[in-house]
Amino acid sequence: MNPVYALIDCENFYVSCERVFDPSLRKMPLAVLSNNDGCIIARSERLKEEGVPMGAPLFKWDEELEEMGAEVLSSNYTLYGDMSRRVHSILGEEALQLERYSIDEAFLTLPALKRENLQRLADRIRRKILRQVGVPIRVGIGPTKTLAKIADENAKARKRVGWGQGTYVCPPEPELEELLERVPVGDIWGIGSAYEETLHEKGVASAAEFRALPDPWIRTEMTVVGLRTAWELRGRSCLDLELVRPDRKTLVRSRSFGERVHSKENLREALAKHSQRAAEKLREEDLVARGLEVFITTKRFGDGPYYSNGVAGALGAHTARGAPFVAASRRLLEPIYRGGYGYKKAGVCLYDIRPSRPHQESLFGRDRKEDEDLTAAVDRVNQAYGKGTIGLAATGLPSERAWTMSRQKRSPRYTTRWDELPVARA
Structure with missing residues (x-):
């Protein structure tokens, strides 16, 4: 049997990394800023619930963040990169193959087990990462990468309302059809705004309706890329893991x-x-x-x-x-x-x-x-x-560089600098 795909997604990754080493932040609303402390690029759940948008300029939200009692930190990419390496290293122990998709996401291939066994495996991976690294993750599993992405989003939605711990395995038909009927066509991985508009004009609103379209129409209107997406939604794997980095041009x-x-x-x-x-x-x-x-x-x-x-x-x-x-x-x-x-x-x-x-x-x-x-x-x-x-x-000398970024609220680089390790006094 062909292996199945899992998408591992670290939750609020920058925020979670900061909370691992500073327990006082775990129950506080928290924002992480971009280079030069200009915009908000990571938000805790509380800030999302309060409507603080991604990319919001800090100066426009200063008063609201203060009223909420939010902590604001500069980005600490050294820490985030090292924590990402630790997460991916552990995932490599569990996967048949691993694709590092981004700093906080990875695609894995797993054995084609029964659904209940895949669910137990997903729960075990989630607990292992949380125990060894301290970062909460979500796990979405499906027969293709596109369906694994949808499973991850469903796990996120279920956790938000208190159903489950952030893991979800795609069900077989006809339950899969019911799941895809609830997925807006614009939320499908690989469907951009232009294709979303084209599909809406044809009366297609859900992932289930999209995958039911005739192949010739999809290929004509959305090229072979759109056709592969439809096949992936039907359970036919067309997107392999990228195990080898594409040739770099610049x-x-x-x-x-x-x-x-x-x-x-x-x-x-x-x-x-x-x-x-x-x-x-x-x-x-x-x-x-x-x-x-x-x-x-x-x-x-x-x-x-x-x-x-x-x-x-x-x-x-x-x-x-x-x-x-x-x-x-x-x-x-x-x-x-x-x-x-x-x-x-x-x-x-x-x-x-x-x-x-x-x-x-x-x-x-x-x-x-x-x-x-x-x-x-x-x-x-x-x-x-x-x-x-x-x-x-x-x-130039680091202490004399007048051109460096402004990161006045950066936390210590706990995992890579001896002189920034936390000190315990007994």
Whole structure:
């Protein structure tokens, strides 16, 4: 028998991560903010019930959050990334195969057991993650990825009204038909707003009505992608797990500044830092690149003046070392920099990317083994003692960087920094 699919979805992931290490937050309404503490990007259940929207600007909701007694925290991506790694590691122990879909979601394949046995397995996975990591999850199981997604949404709805703990296994027909009749067509995974409008014009309102449409009509109006979605709703698996990362075409690293940057030297440091981090990402994925684009921009809203520009250039050879990209970023900044502006964002984009493998690009190119050995040694130090322990001097001293993000309410990075571990006093 073919395996079944499970969608694992961490509940309110950023909020849940913060609550693991600070029990005082567990019963409080909590919001997590975007870069530079601008917008709300994660909300506890209480804030959702109170109508606080995703992406809401903090300044518009300051008074309401204070009246609710809500805690507001800056984003702590170091913590969230490490907690995500822990969750996925445990899921890998339970799955036949695992696809890391996002930082807080994963698709698994599980043995094709009876429905009651799958339900017990889902409950066991949920309890295991909660016990070992402290993050609550939902589990939706179905014969296809699309049906697993619907099962996850149903688990979420049932838990909200007090039915179950957040796990649900798709039933067989005809119960499945009844479930799909309650799913609005616009809520189907892969159905965008344009297709939703097309289906509404045809009188199709539910997932059950959509999957009953004739195949020729679906293919004509919604291409083969829409047809595969309909087949998935009928129980025919068309979307395999993505076990191998698709070939990367570009790699972008950028950040908005906490305050406007007026100095060319600060822009150089920011671009150097982004270039160094992009090179580290290349090495993590065993890739090399030859092209680099840098871009700078002022704030697009509010008082001017406004300015935005970018320029690209090629390196002498493919590489994953940071120094060549940093040198190129400094060189490329010169023709696009304009004084008299307050820059709000800068970044780099690497392109012409290919897998790292022996490849002679220049007959007279020198042997760079010593450079590669040094880079590998730096990576080992940073892995052992934390990112940023050693870096290129061009990125500036962390304590003196005037261009960093504003994260005034960030919680400690409990799992990756020794100096930020909680202290217990007995």
